[in-house]
Amino acid sequence: MSPLLLPFLLLHIITGAALQLRPGYYSGTCPAAEIIVRDVMKKAFVREPRSLASVMRFQFHDCFVNGCDASMLLDDTPTMLGEKLSLSNINSLRSYEVVDEVKKALEKVCPGVVSCADIIIMAARDAVALSGGPDWEVKLGRLDSLTASQEASDNIMPSPRANATFLIDLFGKFNLSVKDLVALSGSHSIGQGRCFSVMYRLYNQSGTGRPDPAFEPKFREKLYKLCPLNVDQNVTGDLDATPIIFDNQYFMDLDSGRGFLYSDQTLFTCPQTRGFVKQFSIDQGEFFKAYVEGMIKLGDLQIEQPGEIRENCRVANGRPVNTF
Numbered sequence: 566m567s568p569l570l571l572p573f574l575l576l577h578i579i580t581g582a583a584l585q586l587r588p589g590y591y592s593g594t595c596p597a598a599e600i601i602v603r604d605v606m607k608k609a610f611v612r613e614p615r616s617l618a619s620v621m622r623f624q625f626h627d628c629f630v631n632g633c634d635a636s637m638l639l640d641d642t643p644t645m646l647g648e649k650l651s652l653s654n655i656n657s658l659r660s661y662e663v664v665d666e667v668k669k670a671l672e673k674v675c676p677g678v679v680s681c682a683d684i685i686i687m688a689a690r691d692a693v694a695l696s697g698g699p700d701w702e703v704k705l706g707r708l709d710s711l712t713a714s715q716e717a718s719d720n721i722m723p724s725p726r727a728n729a730t731f732l733i734d735l736f737g738k739f740n741l742s743v744k745d746l747v748a749l750s751g752s753h754s755i756g757q758g759r760c761f762s763v764m765y766r767l768y769n770q771s772g773t774g775r776p777d778p779a780f781e782p783k784f785r786e787k788l789y790k791l792c793p794l795n796v797d798q799n800v801t802g803d804l805d806a807t808p809i810i811f812d813n814q815y816f817m818d819l820d821s822g823r824g825f826l827y828s829d830q831t832l833f834t835c836p837q838t839r840g841f842v843k844q845f846s847i848d849q850g851e852f853f854k855a856y857v858e859g860m861i862k863l864g865d866l867q868i869e870q871p872g873e874i875r876e877n878c879r880v881a882n883g884r885p886v887n888t889f
């Protein structure tokens with residue numbers, strides 16, 4: 566992470582101003598859009614429950630890097646290093662094929678109308694709703710970028726080693742509050758992480774040669790079994806105790822030292838964020854309310870740039886992609 570580059574990149578972030586995002590944006594041009602997206606997500610859940618979490622994560626990795634513009638879905642080209650192989654995304658982001666499937670279903674009914682950037686926003690909402698979490702109205706009308714930037718993703722996306730102070734600061738640069746940070750981290754109520762993301766925490770937290778003292782000992786033992794030193798670091802563990810149900814279990818787990826990632830547990834360790842963790846752990850309604858607010862703010866992130874409705878979410882429409 567380069568702290569020098571970050572302020573420069575973020576200067577260009579504007580929220581909700583360039584394109585007029587609004588609910589029901591496709592009601593005239595593709596009235597079935599939201600039903601179609603939810604339908605494909607339901608099928609994805611039946612095939613593999615985790616894929617909902619994997620697709621929901623896209624909203625974070627898309628919107629933080631040059632706004633919600635589906636840049637993270639672009640494949641690399643000979644002239645453009647995209648975001649799929651960035652530090653946080655390589656061997657980690659998955660279920661791109663679910664978005665392809667949504668796009669294909671939409672193109673059949675209303676070709677060239679619904680952006681991939683909006684698909685991510687609808688699919689993320691549906692993933693949460695279908696997992697037992699809140700349901701909400703999303704604003705639509707985004708355009709897809711013509712390019713992507715691996716460098717921007719490398720510089721912006723936070724590591725699982727990040728502490729709460731760093732995360733508060735990072736989210737603040739996107740006009741997201743401390744409460745937004747804690748609520749949005751509740752996304753880890755569903756899904757899994759790799760041993761890769763927790764090895765240092767288990768064996769050498771902050772270079773001490775010791776595990777993170779914030780671990781509850783039994784939970785730590787469980788992770789030692791899952792992730793021994795010589796493990797294939799692609800092995801995955803659950804991010805909370807109920808990984809296919811979107812609920813406030815994640816916060817209860819943090820309260821008892823059972824957070825998977827250091828960047829999760831730090832929200833309980835740090836006094837500035839602990840109050841929200843405690844509140845959400847005892848009041849699921851408060852968590853859901855704050856979560857919806859956070860997701861809407863996250864979905865509002867935009868930068869000023871040319872855009873289009875991609876035919877295929879993986880490639881810009883019939884033009885050279887090296888336009889930056």
Ligand code: HEM
Nearest residue numbers: 618619622625657723724725749752756757758759762828
């Ligand atoms: C606060 C800073 C955050 C950090 C440092 C972070 C980091 C991570 C890491 C390291 C993983 C596991 C990746 C792996 O081991 O391959 C993960 C998984 C995940 N993240 Fe985050 N994350 C953060 C915030 C968010 C937000 C805001 C969202 C959604 C809005 C989100 C959604 C997810 C989901 C759903 C998964 C599970 C994905 C799956 O099972 O495939 N995360 N995150």
Ligand SMILES: *[C@@H]1O[C@H](CO)[C@@H](O)[C@H](O)[C@H]1NC(C)=O
Nearest residue numbers: 579580581739740741742862
């Ligand atoms: C930042 O967030 C605050 C509170 O949610 C809001 O009132 C304000 O308009 C936002 N600023 C920008 C630049 O979006």
Ligand SMILES: *[C@@H]1O[C@H](CO)[C@@H](O)[C@H](O)[C@H]1NC(C)=O
Nearest residue numbers: 726727728729730731732835
């Ligand atoms: C948090 O991380 C930053 C750098 O990422 C470091 O400078 C700071 O000392 C850390 N703060 C705490 C309280 O550990």
Ligand SMILES: *[C@@H]1O[C@H](CO)[C@@H](O)[C@H](O)[C@H]1NC(C)=O
Nearest residue numbers: 768769770771772773774775
């Ligand atoms: C732990 O990390 C520190 C600092 O990065 C490093 O010098 C040390 O060799 C590491 N120890 C082990 C056992 O990996």
Ligand SMILES: *[C@@H]1O[C@H](CO)[C@@H](O)[C@H](O)[C@H]1NC(C)=O
Nearest residue numbers: 656759761796797798799800
């Ligand atoms: C995980 O799997 C990928 C793809 O099979 C491989 O390239 C990578 O080296 C593995 N990563 C780790 C940390 O073992």
